[in-house]
Amino acid sequence: MNKKHFIYYILILTTILFWSSTFISTKILLEDFKPIDLFVYRFVLAYLLTIPFYPHFHRPESLKTELLEVALGITGGSLYFLGESYAIKYSTPANVAIIVATAPLATIFLASRFLKSEKITKQVTLGGLIALAGVIMVVYNGIAMPYIEPFSSLLALISVVSWGFYSIILKLIDSKYPTAYITRKTFFWAVVTILPLYFLTKAPFEPALFLKPVNAFNLLMLAFFASTMAYAIWGKATLALGAAKTNNFIYLIPLFTLIESSIILGEPFSIFAVLGAVLILSGVVIAELSRSTK
DSSP: OOHHHHHHHHHHHHHHHHHHHHHHHHHHHTTTSOHHHHHHHHHHHHHHHHGGGSOOOOOOSOHHHHHHHHHHHIIIIIHHHHHHHHHHHHSOHHHHHHHHTTHHHHHHHHHHHHOTTOOOOHHHHHHHHHHHHHHHHHHHTTSOOOOOOHHHHHHHHHHHHHHHHHHHHHHHOOOSSOHHHHHHHHHHHHHHHHHHHHHHHOOOOOHHHHHSHHHHHHHHIIIIIIIIIHHHHHHHHHHHHOHHHHHGGGGHHHHHHHHHHHHHTOOOOOHHHHHHHHHHHHHHHHHHHHHHTO
16 A cells, blocks of 8 residues: 555545434434425535635536536535435434445446446445445344335435445546536535435424524534535545545444444443444454455
8 A cells, every 4th residue: 555545545534524423413413404495404504614715717618518517516415415314214223324325335346347447346345245244233233123114215225325326427527627617516416316205395494593503513413524524525536536445435334333333322331332332443444455456
């Protein structure tokens, strides 16, 4: 592993840390906001926060590039979060988390199908399956597994496939502009594509809710750290390392969330969580060793 790739791995882990904390922030914010409202507020703020990093606006480079950027906004924004949020609404977070955690596997198979540079190997598949087993144990965490409703499972699977295509489309973007600009365009189209549903279902706007310190802090956490910074970092890492390789690290999100929940919310740690953590780390290492020896 060269020094440049090592830096990308550090950036990926930083992104995973941000994303794992969103479960806690979202749980707190949903006490005052509806899922769609929270999505719009988060990504409008994220869009505005990206402007200082690249304070330039450009005409569309080409119809193809603009359509790909619209697709990024849908697959990595509106469709992904809509499926995930409403899956949780009709089921339990544990069930949805297990299904959504299969996103790296979906990305591997989709990337091997649509990207010539992304080849699947038996070792990558093995690593992914081991990590997935670890995710199930972490989410299970010693609690009886509830019934998985078909409708909520379908919504969660939509998110899984959506993220897989987001990772692939990100590799297909041929833009002369920096990642910060592409990230901002992604946020823009994510908001635009969800606005029709937002106006149909939105709750009355209450400015006082934004003034509550806990809401302001967690909304900033979601908009800046988990969106503006994380998406930009993830985009750079995906372009440098490949969609399948970067997406394997998504398996670490339940592990990080478990640790954060234990520290912040006082949620229990069980032997299932420890064993799951070992499986997750082992699976990621196996998959990465396979790809790094090419």
